Amino acid sequence: MNKYLSTFVLINAVMAAPAALAGERTVTFAVDNMTCASCPYIVKSSMAAVPGVATVAVSFKARTATVTFDDAKTNPDTIATASMNAGYPAHSARQGS
Secondary structure, eight states: OHHHHHHHHHHHHHHHHHHHHOOEEEEEEEEOOOOSTTHHHHHHHHHHTSTTEEEEEEETTTTEEEEEEETTTOOHHHHHHHHHHTTOOEEEEEEOO
16 A cells, blocks of 8 residues: 555656746846837737736836746747837846845
8 A cells, every 4th residue: 555655655756846847936127129109918818818927017117027937938039029020129138035
């Protein structure tokens, strides 16, 4: 019985390991080319469409986008590329936890 229980616990620990290593991260991007009131909406929409992105907050005044995402599903380069493809190059300005 203990042998089966130990095996079960080990298998569950191994299966849960990738999930434990993945986590939510927040990155603030400097965003170029935002010149009108519609720009933040386009930046937000393009970044939010990336699988794994949880939230996007865009500041027209500061010319930044703060993005919270699952680092097991995406990364800052992919998010920046999505913004660039919409016409708004984004550069990592600050990374959070």
